[in-house]
Amino acid sequence: MTSTRRVLSAMALLAALGxxxxxxxxxxxxxxxxxxxxxxxxxxxxxxxxSGPGEAGDGAPADDVDGDxxxxxxxxxxxxxxxxxxxxxxxxxxxxGFEAAEAKPxxxxxxxxxxxxxxxxxxHYVLPENVEASLALAAGPGxxxxxxxxxxxxxxxxxxxxxxGAPDDYPKVEEPYGCYGNVYEVTLNAKGEVETMKxxxxx
Numbered sequence: 541m542t543s544t545r546r547v548l549s550a551m552a553l554l555a556a557l558g559x560x561x562x563x564x565x566x567x568x569x570x571x572x573x574x575x576x577x578x579x580x581x582x583x584x585x586x587x588x589x590x591s592g593p594g595e596a597g598d599g600a601p602a603d604d605v606d607g608d609x610x611x612x613x614x615x616x617x618x619x620x621x622x623x624x625x626x627x628x629x630x631x632x633x634x635x636x637g638f639e640a641a642e643a644k645p646x647x648x649x650x651x652x653x654x655x656x657x658x659x660x661x662x663x664h665y666v667l668p669e670n671v672e673a674s675l676a677l678a679a680g681p682g683x684x685x686x687x688x689x690x691x692x693x694x695x696x697x698x699x700x701x702x703x704x705g706a707p708d709d710y711p712k713v714e715e716p717y718g719c720y721g722n723v724y725e726v727t728l729n730a731k732g733e734v735e736t737m738k739x740x741x742x743x
Contacts, residue, residue, distance in 0.1 A: 626643040626725050627640035628722060642660065681742075698710070
């Protein structure tokens with residue numbers, strides 16, 4: 541009888557320990573914070589899959605129920621340095637300019653990401669040939685490469701085509717670059733033209 545009790549006790553203990561292990565960090569259904577700036581999410585985890593890497597694109601998932609840039613576990617929305625804008629490019633008319641909507645921060649399960657909604661108004665931006673441009677490298681966050689005006693214009697055009705379902709024979713963006721939702725951080729000169737333009741990377 542004593543041995544039977546010991547076996548039952550041992551089985552109960554194993555079952556209890558198994559239940560605790562299932563709630564570990566590798567269990568995607570475990571409770572706890574859903575991410576945010578205070579979570580252990582890696583920088584590459586700040587992406588949305590809706591518009592490609594990095595940036596919340598049209599219809600991006602957001603905990604921002606009221607559309608005020610607040611919500612979820614993200615905390616206070618990020619702020620940009622004075623004079624900087626984040627833009628979601630919508631249309632590249634030609635190498636001399638593009639149409640873009642202001643990209644705003646959206647709270648996602650991972651963290652704040654930038655994007656624009658389908659109905660957001662767009663504005664025309666002049667892209668002069670002396671623009672200081674850099675494109676994100678596929679190698680990871682924070683890695684960029686300076687490019688000239690022509691390379692930038694071609695890149696934007698091809699990423700927009702890819703996002704909008706271009707035919708298979710349309711030129712593709714090749715390594716070391718990639719397409720990340722067509723969101724760029726820009727500054728403008730005194731004339732209101734684009735002075736600097738940096739592609740925002742994400743997975």
